[in-house]
Amino acid sequence: MVRWEPGAGERLRVAALELYVRQGFEQTTVEEIARSVGLTERTFFRYFADKREVLFDPQNLLQEAFLAGVNAAPPTAAPLEMIASALATSAAFFPDDRRNWSRQRQSVIAANPALKERELLKLATLAAAIAEALRARGVAAQAATLAAESGTTVFGVAFTQWIADGEQRSLAAIEHEVLGELAALTTGLATALDRGPA
Template identity: 40%
Template sequence: MGRWEPGARERLVVAAVDLFTEQGYDATTVAQIVERAGVTKSTFFRYFPDKRDLLMAGQETLSRLLAEGIAEAPEGATPLTAVAAGLERASGAMGEFNRDLAPRLRAAVAASAELQERDALKSVSLGAAMTQALVARGVADATAALAGELGVLAFKRGFAAWSEGGREAADDLSVHTSAALEELRAASASLG
């Protein structure tokens, strides 16, 4: 594969996740990642400041899509209905690349305390994006924060179910995130 071919960013992510899974995060070097991806070190550093940031790949886009979906929810929508619109919007950007990479990424994160920390920071960032979008709609801070956290949990649960499930043609991520949000809505109502 030529170093100039498109998809370098995705190849870097796949190479890194595979190497993290095979030999561990700490034992993996940037040199090994670029060799596996078939790109140069300068290409790596064009996309990522260091190997830790590979896990955050796509986070800004995901946060933006969640916030846009919330902002575009119909006027008068409840906070969770707006969150559902954000989840729908973000889910539409997830494809087979994300689905296929998910099990390997989970394994790499589970094996590294540093990657677990990065993953936790990613969740905080997604929650903050949804909370800010809800506050911009006029939702009270505490309600927005709770709805944002439920949105993060719904996304994570839905993504896990989607990536671990069967591969039916009509099975898209939004079905799973929507079901997870409804399950969490019902669970939160039972808290009393």
């Protein structure tokens, strides 16, 4: 009989990542993952569509956090202020005690081209959802797309720094710093554009 145990999904997730790190993603089977925590393949598939989803299934929760941040921004907020709100809200999705998990997960993804492609698709899907949320708040289509793409770029740059060896700062602090760098870049560009073409 298949056991439906509390916490089984998280146990499978932890076991899968440990196996992926130790012996490689391609070399790890669903049967091994399930067996390592005393469960069956059938139980695994109740939680995850396939072994990739162990690494990607929280995507909807992350997207919801970003969208909640966009919607929490004040009515008068500019597009990038909404993005700043989204980044701040989503940073709570990555507490410090999740940093080691995220480092290991990223190492598995980096070693597998198909997983890297899936990660890029995840970010593209996130950017599209953020752009749609911005448009729903009255941001013009092109500005919404630029702001959403900028936001996911800031997230990606900050996340890479957050999981770097020796990094101790929170994701929120790093995102704030990267946003500041983006603001400095856009200020310089605005000045150059105001001068007109050479």
